[in-house]
Amino acid sequence: MKDYRKEVARIVVSCLLILLMAEAGLRIFFFLTNRDIGAFDPGYFLYRPDIFTGYSLAPNSKINHITLKTKINSLGYRGREFTAKKPDGTYRIIILGGSESYGHGLNDGETWPDRLQILFDADKSNKVEVLNTSVDGFSSFQALTSFATRLLDFDPDLVLCYLGWNDIKYWPLISPSRGFADTGLAERKDSPSNIDRWLHYSYLYILGRALRNKIPREFVGISPPAPASQPPDTDSDLEYGRRVFERNIRSIVAIAKANHIRVCLINQLNLLSRPLQDQEKSRIYFIMKEDKLVKAVRQVRVSLERISEEEDVPFVDLNALITPDLTVLSDHVHATPKGSSEIARKLHDYLIGSGLLINAGKS
């Protein structure tokens, strides 16, 4: 006669052993191969909920993975440490942007704000500090909110606005025709529950979740279901989105002017700013139909130009200075390390040449 009590106990112990062995095996593997589990769930390890912007970068967080090295400083921004109070004799440049200037997929030191800092560091005549306050997924609304609620305290001298793509991403969602379905915080992160926090101590759990997120949610090749009422990229949707974008940028400019801060508007380097080649098309994240997307990208440039003229602030179209192709961009809008260097060099030259840095290091 089988003793089932012992059988149950044996199975329970075996389960625990398997769990422990798998967890320990993963940890050893990650340690030996220089991998960081955080790279499999950056949303949890790098971000925190934020009352103003929906989410923001978690201070002192880092990912030190074989393919990605990211460190967030003690104030919650990517890049080197800086103090909230501006050091005497320093000219502060703040960069407002999303993943395009945050440096999505790039290691520390490879982003264009990092490269820009290096260029200024090499130039001993100016003491310039470049604060990269960009966050993955931030739109002009979040940049404006962040600027008005936090960044003014850093006492910047110049603000570089590198915004556009994330706004376009939200345009189809925010129009009145869809009842203001989204407020622009589409990637809002909720505070993790205590259970979730506990589970995140397990490598098995994190890898399992990463695997879950990797599996396509629909069969590959399936045609998207017909929209319920109206396609999410009508001209009126785009027009409304553009107006919101323009309003946000004007607000940033107004706040900056009121605080005697200079502003420079930059049109992002974008593959869609010129006719696409077949190879390039596969790298585009088509959030709407191609013709609408091209139109939206053009509208961003037109809006920035108009604001520049009307508000008398400088405007730089990077697409006129650098040929956007797959050597400088890894996809539609994210720079490669080479692209970062190019962007930084062009902007450095522009800032020096345009006189925007007058009094730099002497403020």
Add this chain to the structure above:
Amino acid sequence: MLFNSWEFWIFFAAVYGLYLLLDRRGQNILLLIASYFFYGSWNYKFLGLILASTIIDYYCGIRINEAADLKKRKVFLAISVCSNLAILGFFKYYSFFVDGIEKLIRASGYDPSLMHLNIVLPVGISFYTFQTMSYTIDIYRNKLQPTRNILNYALFVAFFPKLVAGPIERARTFLPQIEEKRIVRADRLLSGGYLVLWGLFKKVFIADNMMRYADAVFAGKNEPGLQVLFGLYAFAFQIYADFSGYTDIARGLARLMGFELSMNFNLPYFARNPREFWQRWHITLSTWLKDYVYIPLGGNRRGRFRTYLNLLITMALCGLWHGAAWHFVLWGVYQGVILSIHRFIDLNVRHPQFKLPRAFGAALNILKVIVFFHVTCLGWLLFRADSLNQIFAMTRSLALGFSLTYSVFQNTLIIAFFTWFLMLMQLIQYKKNNLEILLESNCGLQAMSYMYMLFGVFIFGAAATGNFIYFQF
């Protein structure tokens, strides 16, 4: 309270803790109260309905048994059956028939204004009304003695693990378990726990994830044939894992408390023909229909034509039982037709007199399983489709719109990722002819399997949690 919700498990832990402390009578009262609470948590207003059905059938059962003449027995049987059918008919089929009649009248040129009611379908109504009807019919047929304890009878009707989606239990197998002392043993705890976990795994990991893929295909327009096929595969796994998962959880919970519920699924996708399929799929419904519809209609005793007709009628009713919609009826008729065709072939085509080589026989069996699985999938198209137009469009895609694309490999991988463990387990279960074969393997293999299932439930469970399909029936 769904079996795959935390609320249910808190409820069950509380009930089970108390259950272990009580004697048999106390346990029965506790289970009855818990069952009504469980049912009331869906919609307390329908508690009256289940109580009414319980009292009517309990009373009719005794009166049928006591009645001296056949006429009286028939009267009480009629009261029982009619009251159950009236409850079922009103709540489940009223709108369906009113709509149908209205359309008919409109087609003849009139503009009727029939009374439309906004009727909410009580959860599990098809299951418990079938159980209570079988009780009085069995007493009428002298196959069962009525119980004289209304609490025991009420528990037979309302026992919460099987209340909302079966299995459809017979009183002659379940009532004795209520009336006798039950022992909770370690082996039953182990096998009950296994069934619960296996059922949760099937529901949460396989069914809920397959649902996403199937839903996307059925929501699409003019999908190519290959996508439709993948959608049907996904739905075939979804509906099987969903319903059999529910049954496994129900059987596991019952076993933890010392009860044994009937087996409802026995590897249905290993069926080689429709008859075998219905011996393996929703067994408690198919045996119910056989005992109380097909055989009373005459079964196969009244000639070939009547046999085919009886099959069609029984299966059409089976379709209608699933829901008040034409596509369910169509699915039922489809099942009736393939059962009839199979019966016709079986009776008219001579089997070879010589013995086939073993390997050839095995290959032929595999081929039959694969072919019949696709026949079943075609049936699921009728079952799942939202309209006749969709059935035509998808059938046309299946027949004419095939083209091999790179996505075949990727989509096969998706299905394989979610179903490989189920398929492997079932292959072993089939080969060993033992549905609980895992319990007989060594504890290391058991532990690995349980960990994999837990991993599937907890990691992939949060992605999508859906209602059980059969709750709506």
